Amino acid sequence: MTTGIDAEALREKYRAERDKRLRPDGNEQYIEPVGKFAHYLEDPYVAPTPREPLSDEVTVAFIGGGFAGLVTGARLKQAGIDSVRIIEKGGDFGGTWYWNRYPGAQCDTAAFVYLPLLEETGHMPSEKYTHAPEILDHCRRIANHFDLYDDACLSTEVTGLDWDDDAKRWIIRTNRSDEMRARYVAMGTGPLHRPKLPGIAGIECYEGHSFHTSRWDYEYTGGDPAGAPLDRLGDKRVGIIGTGATAVQCIPHLARSCGELFVFQRTPSSIDVRNNHPIDPDWFETLEPGWQAKWLMNFTTLQTGGFADEDLVMDGWTDIGKRIRDKVMSSGKEFTRENFIEAYEDSDDEKMTEIRARVDALVHDRETAEALKPWYRQLCKRPCFHDEYLDAYNEPGTHLIDTDGKGVERIDATGVWANGEHYELDCLIYASGFEVGTEYARRAGFDAVGRGGEKLSEHWADGMQSLHGIHVHGFPNLFVVGPTQGANLISNIPHNLTEAGQTIATIIAHTIDVGASEVEVTETAEQAWVERLEAGAVARMTNSPDCTPGYYNNEGQPTGRRGRLNSMGYPEGPVAYFQYIDAWRNSGDFEGLEFR
Numbered sequence: 143m144t145t146g147i148d149a150e151a152l153r154e155k156y157r158a159e160r161d162k163r164l165r166p167d168g169n170e171q172y173i174e175p176v177g178k179f180a181h182y183l184e185d186p187y188v189a190p191t192p193r194e195p196l197s198d199e200v201t202v203a204f205i206g207g208g209f210a211g212l213v214t215g216a217r218l219k220q221a222g223i224d225s226v227r228i229i230e231k232g233g234d235f236g237g238t239w240y241w242n243r244y245p246g247a248q249c250d251t252a253a254f255v256y257l258p259l260l261e262e263t264g265h266m267p268s269e270k271y272t273h274a275p276e277i278l279d280h281c282r283r284i285a286n287h288f289d290l291y292d293d294a295c296l297s298t299e300v301t302g303l304d305w306d307d308d309a310k311r312w313i314i315r316t317n318r319s320d321e322m323r324a325r326y327v328a329m330g331t332g333p334l335h336r337p338k339l340p341g342i343a344g345i346e347c348y349e350g351h352s353f354h355t356s357r358w359d360y361e362y363t364g365g366d367p368a369g370a371p372l373d374r375l376g377d378k379r380v381g382i383i384g385t386g387a388t389a390v391q392c393i394p395h396l397a398r399s400c401g402e403l404f405v406f407q408r409t410p411s412s413i414d415v416r417n418n419h420p421i422d423p424d425w426f427e428t429l430e431p432g433w434q435a436k437w438l439m440n441f442t443t444l445q446t447g448g449f450a451d452e453d454l455v456m457d458g459w460t461d462i463g464k465r466i467r468d469k470v471m472s473s474g475k476e477f478t479r480e481n482f483i484e485a486y487e488d489s490d491d492e493k494m495t496e497i498r499a500r501v502d503a504l505v506h507d508r509e510t511a512e513a514l515k516p517w518y519r520q521l522c523k524r525p526c527f528h529d530e531y532l533d534a535y536n537e538p539g540t541h542l543i544d545t546d547g548k549g550v551e552r553i554d555a556t557g558v559w560a561n562g563e564h565y566e567l568d569c570l571i572y573a574s575g576f577e578v579g580t581e582y583a584r585r586a587g588f589d590a591v592g593r594g595g596e597k598l599s600e601h602w603a604d605g606m607q608s609l610h611g612i613h614v615h616g617f618p619n620l621f622v623v624g625p626t627q628g629a630n631l632i633s634n635i636p637h638n639l640t641e642a643g644q645t646i647a648t649i650i651a652h653t654i655d656v657g658a659s660e661v662e663v664t665e666t667a668e669q670a671w672v673e674r675l676e677a678g679a680v681a682r683m684t685n686s687p688d689c690t691p692g693y694y695n696n697e698g699q700p701t702g703r704r705g706r707l708n709s710m711g712y713p714e715g716p717v718a719y720f721q722y723i724d725a726w727r728n729s730g731d732f733e734g735l736e737f738r
């Protein structure tokens with residue numbers, strides 16, 4: 143028992159709350175935005191510029207213009223490779239930050255470590271947690287700085303990717319009738335980019351206005367992504383379904399603007415302190431060259447329970463790691479995985495008790511406060527950090543419609559049914575998140591076809607197989623960019639991507655230098671990497687059987703080996719991985735790869 147907390151009673155409460163929410167359809171409960179729902183995916187920001195279909199050749203094609211494409215493109219240019227084409231379905235660079243322009247959007251990891259290539263581009267973040275417009279500008283800054291606009295194909299969706307073994311080229315087909323060739327292809331299509339809708343009965347019947355948060359309709363709401371008031375909502379009854387990280391950021395803005403706001407909640411998020419503040423340019427001037435690499439390693443070390451002389455970032459993420467580490471220290475026990483997990487449970491009980499107390503301190507209405515308390519461990523769901531979200535429920539026109547884990551009952555032509563009551567609405571906003579754990583080809587919109595006609599989805603039918611999360615046997619000159627089977631650092635995704643970009647640029651430059659036309663991981667090296675990761679794989683803290691369901695744990699459904707392969711990382715943790723991969727790529731041996 144942790145001082146003052148009955149851990150057993152807490153565990154029982156957590157299990158009861160989980161059981162209320164477990165449902166057999168798991169991930170299948172959501173609706174894919176296709177057919178009559180396809181309009182929820184339309185780009186509201188940029189109309190495609192007409193152009194002729196392309197049938198040319200580039201050295202490197204990168205699929206996806208988010209951070210993965212930007213940082214890999216930058217590293218390729220730095221390595222002297224000029225012919226780099228980024229293909230992006232959005233009308234500009236930015237990925238997540240292109241699509242997500244909802245009011246209040248901001249980074250949840252401190253900008254000094256979250257925003258890549260700050261030193262290279264000479265940018266000082268204006269705030270500790272910068273808002274979305276500044277992040278989108280930074281994406282454009284990277285693209286401009288490294289001349290990535292020159293050969294970019296924007297508003298262009300890849301529909302086919304085939305390896306031509308005779309020509310040693312990838313053939314890329316798109317929805318703009320392009321048929322381009324590339325010597326090398328890299329893919330950074332994002333783990334969470336395809337919006338999903340809640341599978342609520344009658345959703346197709348709703349006749350009011352509706353949109354998904356990742357396609358915010360400012361035309362309807364008024365306001366802008368910079369935070370101007372949503373001045374067209376003053377006489378509107380607005381409903382929002384979902385209370386995840388996105389909803390937490392936009393609800394304060396809606397609460398200030400809507401005539402009436404109805405928040406339909408299935409599970410409350412945990413809302414820790416944000417403590418945002420502007421950055422002092424004089425202080426920024428004092429940072430020495432190489433500061434960002436130092437900050438990145440400092441954050442990763444502390445966030446994952448390691449030791450450093452100082453905490454440069456000092457936020458809720460590093461607080462989680464430091465609390466666990468200090469618990470092990472004070473117990474006098476060894477730093478084993480088991481002791482770490484025991485310490486995690488204790489420190490988490492304390493943290494969640496603080497988070498629930500914070501709800502009581504900030505929300506005036508007792509019933510609303512009770513309903514906003516999260517009853518699960520902090521890492522069962524994406525932790526949220528906000529200093530205005532809870533206060534929003536003190537606005538007289540804002541109503542929390544808690545459904546006690548059951549969710550919205552049904553939707554009809556005029557509104558939403560929950561707890562047996564009908565809520566008539568002018569507008570319904572879906573803050574229902576993004577597909578996770580579905581087939582990669584379904585999320586990407588194409589399937590890579592490698593040597594001998596093998597599809598990547600077939601190669602990965604029983605789970606991801608790779609070396610370093612980057613190379614796949616049977617798919618020469620193809621590179622995957624993402625956290626899985628690499629560092630798997632979830633608290634700062636861009637850090638994984640920047641490292642992968644560096645690795646890929648080094649390998650492509652080497653392939654060109656040695657005059658090889660193909661680079662491919664051997665079957666043995668791929669198998670050895672997967673075995674190594676699997677042997678050391680430990681259940682993620684986000685994946686405890688006591689967790690309330692969500693996308694961190696496959697909606698509470700067992701995932702088996704496939705799920706493990708699709709979510710595992712380097713067993714010794716992100717810091718060890720970053721050190722390992724740096725040594726691997728600098729050794730010049732590229733062990734496991736074959737250059738032909």
Ligand code: NDP
Pocket residue numbers: 163247248249250251334340341342383384385386387388389391406407408409410524548549550573574575576691692693
């Ligand atoms: P989430 O998947 O986290 O949230 C979806 C929400 O919809 C949940 O609250 C879910 O409830 C609710 N929901 C689903 N079905 C129903 C239903 N039938 N009835 C009522 N409610 C329902 O999506 P988000 O867009 O909020 O966040 C996705 C991820 O995007 C984050 O976890 C984070 O990784 C990233 N993100 C990052 C940000 C940043 O870094 N600044 C900001 C925002 C998002 P339940 O919990 O019960 O499933």
